[in-house]
Amino acid sequence: MSKKILAIAEARDGNLRNVSFEVLAAAKRVAGGGEVVAAVLGSDAAKYVEALGQHGAAKVYVVTNSELDTYTTDAYAQALRQVVDAVQPDAIFMPHTAIGKDAAPRLAARLGLGLVSDAINVELDGDAIVFTRPIYAGKAFEKKKMVSGTAFATIRPNNIPAEEAGASAAEQVDFTAEIKDLRTIVKDIVRKTAGGVDLSEAKVVVSGGRGVKSVDGFKPLQELADVLGGAVGASRGACDAEYCDYSLQIGQTGKVVTPDLYIAAGISGAIQHLAGMSSSKVIVAINKDPEAPIFQVADYGIVGDLFEVVPLLTEEFKKV
Ligand code: FAD
Numbered sequence: 001m002s003k004k005i006l007a008i009a010e011a012r013d014g015n016l017r018n019v020s021f022e023v024l025a026a027a028k029r030v031a032g033g034g035e036v037v038a039a040v041l042g043s044d045a046a047k048y049v050e051a052l053g054q055h056g057a058a059k060v061y062v063v064t065n066s067e068l069d070t071y072t073t074d075a076y077a078q079a080l081r082q083v084v085d086a087v088q089p090d091a092i093f094m095p096h097t098a099i100g101k102d103a104a105p106r107l108a109a110r111l112g113l114g115l116v117s118d119a120i121n122v123e124l125d126g127d128a129i130v131f132t133r134p135i136y137a138g139k140a141f142e143k144k145k146m147v148s149g150t151a152f153a154t155i156r157p158n159n160i161p162a163e164e165a166g167a168s169a170a171e172q173v174d175f176t177a178e179i180k181d182l183r184t185i186v187k188d189i190v191r192k193t194a195g196g197v198d199l200s201e202a203k204v205v206v207s208g209g210r211g212v213k214s215v216d217g218f219k220p221l222q223e224l225a226d227v228l229g230g231a232v233g234a235s236r237g238a239c240d241a242e243y244c245d246y247s248l249q250i251g252q253t254g255k256v257v258t259p260d261l262y263i264a265a266g267i268s269g270a271i272q273h274l275a276g277m278s279s280s281k282v283i284v285a286i287n288k289d290p291e292a293p294i295f296q297v298a299d300y301g302i303v304g305d306l307f308e309v310v311p312l313l314t315e316e317f318k319k320v
Contacts, residue, residue, distance in 0.1 A: 004036075005089055028163065043064050062174050091153070095154065130144070236254065265287075283299050288306075
């Protein structure tokens, strides 16, 4: 049976995040020829309609309330609830980003739905949607089959490939949500890290651990990341030692990344760190201790001093 799937898109700094297209691809996979409806929030949301249409949305709900220009759980949950009521989808997919992780449980509670969090795959089994998600800090995977009711899932970035952009014939549905009694208003956003490539969506991540030894020790890692068009990440060890900001932390209590290439420099490979990066497609570990556990998950291991190895890699990649 064909299904109607609501794919919630996310924009940041005036651009749609790539995971929005991945969420649309996930929706198309299980729609069974049915309708994929996108929703995008914020006063400039209309400018994203074409791109969402090019990636598979038949209709785009444009929710232009100004209260949605900066994220708050309350405003998003209120607006999205009204969109869901209007669309009446068979399933709702949302990016597993900081916003998705925060808003989805609140929305699920308001809708009285269960939530499959952090899905890395979606497929149809007959008429049921089956989600795959990592458990036990990425050591195992479980499959959840939604046999009845509205399915609701957040989709981990960089796992379900976005489809190539095609022609857009998306219908724009202008939607004004009734947003009231907000308990939180964001007055200002202070960025701790400057621009650059978004860590959660980066195709290449160069991460440093306690072995980096200082704030300055991250500079060679940043240079390598720049040459590769990637982002810098960190272990909690490096964050706790105040070598870098916690916004860079990767792992169980940090960000989860799935880049094409993950370079771990001076990171021992604690299970809590692996939880955030072990699904990376290719893992390169640089560590001076040949017994470091990170080598057990690495595709390529370099035993050596990161302060010698990383600049050499940077020089070589510059030649490519
Ligand atoms: P270390 O374990 O100290 O490793 C440093 C490594 O650098 C060593 O292997 C050493 O051989 C190598 N090294 C030193 N100098 C050099 C050099 N010059 N060149 C090359 N290699 C060198 N950790 C996370 O990362 N993310 C999380 O989300 C996270 N969540 C946690 C949640 C909980 C509840 C708990 C209890 C812990 C969590 N941790 C997390 C912490 C985790 O257990 C480890 O303590 C942490 O990952 C260690 O960081 P590290 O690998 O940088 O440091």
